[in-house]
Amino acid sequence: MPRPILATVHSAALRHNLQRQRQAAPDAKVWAVVKANAYGHGIERVFESLRGCDGFALLDLAEAERVRALGWRGPILLLEGVFEPRDLEYCSRLDLWHTVHCDEQIDMLAAHKTNQGHRVFLKMNSGMNRLGFTPERYRSAWARLNALHQVDEISLMTHFSDADGGCGIAQQMARFTEATQDLPGERSLCNSAATLRHPQAVAVSDWIRPGISLYGSAPDYPLHHDLDWDLQPSLTLASKIIATQALPAGASIGYGSAFVADQPMRIGVVACGYADGYPRVCPTGTPVLVQGERTRLLGRVSMDMLAVDLTALTHAGMGSEVTLWGRASNGALLGIDEIAHAAGTLAYELMCALSARVAIQVD
Numbered sequence: 472m473p474r475p476i477l478a479t480v481h482s483a484a485l486r487h488n489l490q491r492q493r494q495a496a497p498d499a500k501v502w503a504v505v506k507a508n509a510y511g512h513g514i515e516r517v518f519e520s521l522r523g524c525d526g527f528a529l530l531d532l533a534e535a536e537r538v539r540a541l542g543w544r545g546p547i548l549l550l551e552g553v554f555e556p557r558d559l560e561y562c563s564r565l566d567l568w569h570t571v572h573c574d575e576q577i578d579m580l581a582a583h584k585t586n587q588g589h590r591v592f593l594k595m596n597s598g599m600n601r602l603g604f605t606p607e608r609y610r611s612a613w614a615r616l617n618a619l620h621q622v623d624e625i626s627l628m629t630h631f632s633d634a635d636g637g638c639g640i641a642q643q644m645a646r647f648t649e650a651t652q653d654l655p656g657e658r659s660l661c662n663s664a665a666t667l668r669h670p671q672a673v674a675v676s677d678w679i680r681p682g683i684s685l686y687g688s689a690p691d692y693p694l695h696h697d698l699d700w701d702l703q704p705s706l707t708l709a710s711k712i713i714a715t716q717a718l719p720a721g722a723s724i725g726y727g728s729a730f731v732a733d734q735p736m737r738i739g740v741v742a743c744g745y746a747d748g749y750p751r752v753c754p755t756g757t758p759v760l761v762q763g764e765r766t767r768l769l770g771r772v773s774m775d776m777l778a779v780d781l782t783a784l785t786h787a788g789m790g791s792e793v794t795l796w797g798r799a800s801n802g803a804l805l806g807i808d809e810i811a812h813a814a815g816t817l818a819y820e821l822m823c824a825l826s827a828r829v830a831i832q833v834d
């Protein structure tokens with residue numbers, strides 16, 4: 472028998488979450504962001520559920536090839552554009568749309584031999600200071616692109632640094648709007664957080680670019696939870712109890728004796744550890760579901776195992792279902808955001824860190 476840990480991708484949840492983006496931006500087309508192997512879910516596992524989008528956005532040529540191999544003939548956007556001249560041949564051959572964020576990428580296009588006009592998304596650095604042309608340099612970049620016979624259509628794009636809270640988006644919106652005022656072309660501004668939280672940005676978007684909310688995580692947790700945004704978890708990580716121990720008061724659990732029982736306790740040992748992608752830094756008290764009932768993690772997470780409190784769960788024991796995050800068999804939910812928060816990180820990182828040794832099924 473394989474080790475009992477198993478991840479599940481929930482197709483109905485993906486479809487529901489895509490529908491939620493449509494509700495939030497009824498007039499916009501949707502790029503379903505499937506970079507990083509669909510946020511760890513596996514592109515092939517999410518494809519059928521997300522094919523109701525208008526295009527797939529990702530970073531890797533290899534991932535773009537996989538989307539084409541699945542039979543997708545619609546748009547595919549490379550969010551970081553090309554990395555070397557040869558990549559443009561792939562773009563021509565696979566009909567990929569690509570971001571242009573720097574002069575070097577325009578140089579490559581100008582030298583590219585093709586009969587096929589490319590669709591490009593010209594990126595503005597409106598304050599994120601990662602990729603893109605500053606507002607001052609944006610128009611000249613647009614003019615350069617517009618003069619190239621290799622370029623068919625130019626869309627306008629920027630990315631917000633604080634759509635989930637913090638400084639908000641007003642300043643970046645103002646810079647983008649001012650610098651693009653009389654430029655033709657479609658606009659793409661919103662990630663998940665901006666799509667859900669900032670209708671004024673959605674209002675000027677021809678394309679939205681949701682990623683994390685497709686996968687059921689609230690982009691602005693803990694300000695809002697998944698249920699507040701009516702998002703459903705698309706990924707469950709589940710395992711089983713493979714041992715139990717009865718502890719007298721004063722006994723400790725696991726490496727470093729990080730947890731000491733202050734009363735007699737019953738604990739369960741779960742087949743899940745940091746080598747599966749469960750964060751080692753999750754402390755005692757991190758929520759866990761056993762048979763769909765909430766209990767807590769105890770002591771340090773080790774490589775292949777972790778311990779949970781069964782003292783109040785008298786019916787739980789060897790073989791009991793354990794939900795590390797997602798949906799239990801009885802329908803109980805444990806948001807991946809809660810676990811990420813306990814680990815001091817984001818659901819993005821947990822999804823992407825699911826380890827290769829964990830089998831993934833689709834339901």
Ligand SMILES: *Cc1c(COP(=O)(O)O)cnc(C)c1O
Nearest residue numbers: 504550630662663680681682683
């Ligand atoms: C990853 C990414 C997105 C999606 O962001 P989420 O926060 O997951 O919705 C959108 N746009 C760009 C440019 C990205 O790199």
